[in-house]
Amino acid sequence: MNSVSPLPSSTSFRLGTLGAVATARFTARIAALGLKPKDVGLLTLLRAGGPLSQLEAAKAMGVAPSLVVTVADRLELLGAVRRLRDPGDRRRQQLTLTQQGQALLDRCAGAAHELDAEFTAELDEPERTALDRTLAKLAAAHGLPA
Amino acid sequence: MNSVSPLPSSTSFRLGTLGAVATARFTARIAALGLKPKDVGLLTLLRAGGPLSQLEAAKAMGVAPSLVVTVADRLELLGAVRRLRDPGDRRRQQLTLTQQGQALLDRCAGAAHELDAEFTAELDEPERTALDRTLAKLAAAHGLPA
DNA sequence: GGCAACCGTTCTGACCGTGAACGGTCCCGT
């Protein structure tokens, strides 16, 4: 008569809590590289989409343009991105990924895969690949990066 | 020679971003009920684990005890939980779920399932169940609620 | 040549959560 359905049995709900745990651990790992999650987001975006203006980056990331300033500042300080005024339109700041940025991103990827292994340790191989496949599908369906 | 592996191909990474989207949408929906995500967490905990002290709740949720105060305040104001001093140990505040709380939680469950349907619309049925099954497994493995 | 639209930057403010400090309560040794 009571409890129509135990709430945590919702896929979205589990996705949310698990996602929070995953990002927390990921954040901890990349902190050693001087990076924060949004930084990785921007770097990834730049590698995938070539040079971008900050506004384009903001739209793609779904954040306010003012936030991109902060992120780009930090990344520029790390030598991971270069900022240069578009000669054709001097209002725009072209963000380009440097080789150092590439290298940094690769180390992030390494950390991410370590985390994957640790995080999905209790799954067997077919489950892991099925999960990854499905998540990729969902990500694409919701217009997320890559 | 470049890009060892495109980073967003990490399961953890996708889990993180998708989780963020899911919680954002969930948050928007339950806002109409006057609830925030942590509130739902506490309500769920109370239904599953019976009456709890605030400290126990804090540990189970993985948050600071001071935060539980805020959440319990809001829920008490909504009439969703009752706070009463444990007669056996008057330091403890026993949190119990009221019938209104039950009802509220049921409405949350409804919202969550609507969201599930919407969020996983592009998956076919076997994929959906497989995903849910796997996420449940992961949640359990990481000591998350229920 | 002037005006509106646009991009990036700065700054202010809201929100969320932790950690420290405090009062009330309990337990234990003496």
Add this chain to the structure above:
DNA sequence: ACGGGACCGTTCACGGTCAGAACGGTTGCC
């Protein structure tokens, strides 16, 4: 009986993250 230490809940001050408004420099259009 009683005093000190541990414990629970509450309050408060603080840090971190992000959005939104305001501003300067730049462009394109009329």
